[in-house]
Amino acid sequence: QVLQARGKSYHPSCFRCVVCRQSLEGQPFSVDADTRAYCVSDYHKVQAPLCAACKVPILPTGLTESIRVVSFDRNYHVECYSVLSIVLCSLFHIHFME
């Protein structure tokens, strides 16, 4: 038996997550642009966008995708962005009052 992923063939025993080496046979998995296979949790860790405010990957929480804010090509956690926008807003207002 041979597994197919992105047009490449793998032995089931060779088809492993490149991070944790667990077999992905029968598991949900993701393949990156270099056709490296990841288990779903490692894929999120590796591919998750970094929050521009706190530098922590923005990971999905539970079953739903995490909500992130994209602003000027940067990603933010919703919580980080709301804190940041309050800071920006106060800076802006202070600036205007000068």
Ligand SMILES: [Zn+2]
């Ligand atoms: Zn893994």
Ligand SMILES: [Zn+2]
């Ligand atoms: Zn953040």
